[in-house]
Amino acid sequence: MTRVLYLIACAAGPTQHIDDGVRGAQADGWDVCLILTPSAASWWEQRMQELVELTGHPVRSRYKLPWESDQLPKADAILVAPMSCTTLNKWGAGISDAVAIGIPSEAVHMGVPVVAMPYFNQAQGAQPAVARSIAALREQGVHVLDGPDGYQSHPPKQGNPKAYPWHKALAAVRRLASVT
Template sequence: MTRVLYLISCAAGPTQYVEKGVEQAQKRGWDVCLVLTPSAAEWWAPRMSELEDLTGHPVRSRYKLPGEADALPKAAAMLVAPLSCTSLNKWGAGIADTLALGLVSEGVHMGVPVAAMPYFNQAQGAQPAVARSIRDLRAQGVRFLDGEDGYASHPPKQGNPAGFPWNRALDAVATMAATHQ
């Protein structure tokens, strides 16, 4: 039986290259379901069918309507990568106004292993809400992957979205999923 990974990506630079994360996860044996924030979905709108062909699933970005069946299989693990500063602070504050945030907000409290790897600059990271949000998510059991264990914030205007370390995020998810079984 193939394990299902929800890869949840926000509107942050590396989402331009989300197919790299999908492909790396698939090579590790994951059945990847991709969920994008509404802004990230706009980035991919002209090429959404490429992502759907790659994953074999519809790419979700909005809550389903009442009465609609779930389009995706149940997740064995969830990875939010890249996690934008905006989505981090909304999630940390308990705001689930997007499908992406709603899934992880519930998932972590339903026993699904959840990891998150940020991608934002040091100026954004200096906002006091960031440290609070990270602390609050970790207290809920989210594995927040920053610094040496994940992604260290970059100076403003000096990020390298193509070089996002998907492998580190997927290593963490694999470890979490293995200990969760």
């Protein structure tokens, strides 16, 4: 039986290479459903069909309307990566104004393993809200991968989106999903 991973990506540098994350998860045996924040979806707008073909599923970036059926299978695990500073702070404050935040916000309280790995610079990470938001997510059961175990914030203007450590995020998902 194939397990379903929701890969949720924000408008952060590595989302330019989200196909690398999808392929890594598929190599791990996951059936990957991709959900993008509206800003991240705009980055892929011209090439969205590539992501649909790669995953075999529609790519979601908005809440479905009440009369629309959900076209994605139920998630066995969720990976929010790359997670932007904006998404982290909205999610930590309980603001789920985008499907990319709403889905993991509910799922973690329904027993679905949720891993989140950020990508933002040290100046953004120095904002007091960041530490509070990480603590709030961890308190809810979200496995946040920051620092040596995940992504270590880079100096401003010195990030390397192509070198995002997808392997660390996927290893954490693998560990958590094997427990449930």
